[in-house]
Amino acid sequence: MGCALNPTKNSNMPAFLSKLWTLVEETHTNEFFTWSQNGQSFLVLDEQRFVKEILPKYFKHNNMASFVRQLNMYGFCKVLHIGSGIVKQERDGPVEFQHSYFKQGQDDLLENTKSKVSSSKPEENKILGLKA
Amino acid sequence: MGCALNPTKNSNMPAFLSKLWTLVEETHTNEFFTWSQNGQSFLVLDEQRFVKEILPKYFKHNNMASFVRQLNMYGFCKVLHIGSGIVKQERDGPVEFQHSYFKQGQDDLLENTKSKVSSSKPEENKILGLKA
Amino acid sequence: MGCALNPTKNSNMPAFLSKLWTLVEETHTNEFFTWSQNGQSFLVLDEQRFVKEILPKYFKHNNMASFVRQLNMYGFCKVLHIGSGIVKQERDGPVEFQHSYFKQGQDDLLENTKSKVSSSKPEENKILGLKA
DNA sequence: AACGTTCTAGAATATTCGTTG
DNA sequence: GCAACGAATATTCTAGAACGT
Numbered sequence: 001m002g003c004a005l006n007p008t009k010n011s012n013m014p015a016f017l018s019k020l021w022t023l024v025e026e027t028h029t030n031e032f033f034t035w036s037q038n039g040q041s042f043l044v045l046d047e048q049r050f051v052k053e054i055l056p057k058y059f060k061h062n063n064m065a066s067f068v069r070q071l072n073m074y075g076f077c078k079v080l081h082i083g084s085g086i087v088k089q090e091r092d093g094p095v096e097f098q099h100s101y102f103k104q105g106q107d108d109l110l111e112n113t114k115s116k117v118s119s120s121k122p123e124e125n126k127i128l129g130l131k132a
Numbered sequence: 133m134g135c136a137l138n139p140t141k142n143s144n145m146p147a148f149l150s151k152l153w154t155l156v157e158e159t160h161t162n163e164f165f166t167w168s169q170n171g172q173s174f175l176v177l178d179e180q181r182f183v184k185e186i187l188p189k190y191f192k193h194n195n196m197a198s199f200v201r202q203l204n205m206y207g208f209c210k211v212l213h214i215g216s217g218i219v220k221q222e223r224d225g226p227v228e229f230q231h232s233y234f235k236q237g238q239d240d241l242l243e244n245t246k247s248k249v250s251s252s253k254p255e256e257n258k259i260l261g262l263k264a
Numbered sequence: 265m266g267c268a269l270n271p272t273k274n275s276n277m278p279a280f281l282s283k284l285w286t287l288v289e290e291t292h293t294n295e296f297f298t299w300s301q302n303g304q305s306f307l308v309l310d311e312q313r314f315v316k317e318i319l320p321k322y323f324k325h326n327n328m329a330s331f332v333r334q335l336n337m338y339g340f341c342k343v344l345h346i347g348s349g350i351v352k353q354e355r356d357g358p359v360e361f362q363h364s365y366f367k368q369g370q371d372d373l374l375e376n377t378k379s380k381v382s383s384s385k386p387e388e389n390k391i392l393g394l395k396a
Numbered sequence: 397a398a399c400g401t402t403c404t405a406g407a408a409t410a411t412t413c414g415t416t417g
Numbered sequence: 418g419c420a421a422c423g424a425a426t427a428t429t430c431t432a433g434a435a436c437g438t
Contacts, residue, residue, distance in 0.1 A: 014410095015409075015410085059410080060410075061410085061412085063411080063412080065412080066411050066412070069410090069411075070410070070411085
């Protein structure tokens with residue numbers, strides 16, 4: 001049966017998603033991890049602080065690469081910033097990720113987001129979500 | 133032992149459930165074994181003390197694993213904690229379990245909770261309880 | 265670090281096995297984690313200290329259950345201690361595990377020990393090792 | 397026969413590392 | 418170069434199985 005509940009939303013949502021939601025909703029870290037202005041994506045404004053201060057509190061690692069791997073597993077895509085620098089990038093540009101069912105104020109969309117490898121029926125995994 | 137009802141010894145309730153109820157109602161162990169704040173689950177706040185001091189008083193063992201096995205047998209589910217990241221040397225997060233018919237103040241729900249393997253008709257075991 | 269061979273970093277051995285080997289070879293923790301007298305198995309003499317002091321240094325958790333799960337995955341078996349107490353138990357008996365290719369002084373046996381789920385050919389996984 | 401205790405395994409998600417396009 | 422992915426191992430939670438009372 002639906003066990004291993006997580007307390008945020010009393011559902012069996014994967015831990016990664018509820019953690020990510022909690023993270024981005026946290027107001028005291030908005031300085032370097034927050035929703036984008038229009039709420040359609042989220043931003044890592046200071047990767048160093050994010051990796052050092054946030055990741056180890058919520059996950060069993062402190063590697064940006066592992067965090068990104070999880071994002072990709074759940075269908076998030078990086079938002080590319082083109083032409084944001086001449087040589088390379090002025091400094092490190094912010095890291096931005098987006099998912100069609102992960103938007104500010106719409107935690108209901110998140111409900112049934114699935115991992116790409118979670119279920120045994122592959123065709124149901126490719127994307128995710130029933131509310132669509 | 134205080135005023136709390138103690139649904140023991142007067143029914144055909146499995147020993148595990150009445151012991152668990154007694155345990156969590158005990159006020160003098162609330163420091164490390166107690167109801168959660170909203171009474172919807174119970175917490176093991178200090179696993180080491182719980183294992184050494186409480187388990188052997190009620191059961192024929194002092195293994196957390198055996199206790200958890202029984203919880204799962206009766207349909208209890210672990211409550212996941214968002215902030216369970218890299219292990220801190222200092223303190224462990226509490227262990228929390230929940231069951232829809234095991235709630236503070238509602239010992240009547242507990243009455244007919246059944247083990248998942250007790251009956252020979254599997255479909256009747258999945259959950260349990262008639263008062264619902 | 266003493267004279268014991270340490271079969272790490274120079275092979276494709278899974279991290280769990282090389283860590284386990286390192287652990288049991290460490291002399292300064294022999295007080296509560298060590299080879300058995302005949303070197304055919306290893307002992308956890310103080311589970312609480314082992315869980316708190318050793319596990320988090322080598323793994324991303326501090327749960328005995330997770331450690332045991334890994335041991336079973338690699339084919340280790342618990343060594344049963346019969347008649348280890350009359351009324352209850354004087355103290356806690358030590359936890360002992362054994363594997364036919366994990367023996368003191370024979371790190372060569374360990375070389376090709378495989379997880380039960382690692383390869384895609386199930387029949388080759390059941391046990392393990394090529395040197396036998 | 398039901399329940400309790402122990403040891404091992406199943407299944408899902410998480411983390412790492414290396415590859416693909 | 419680099420975002421996304423495949424695959425192996427690791428961690429977690431729950432269940433199967435054997436045995437005893």
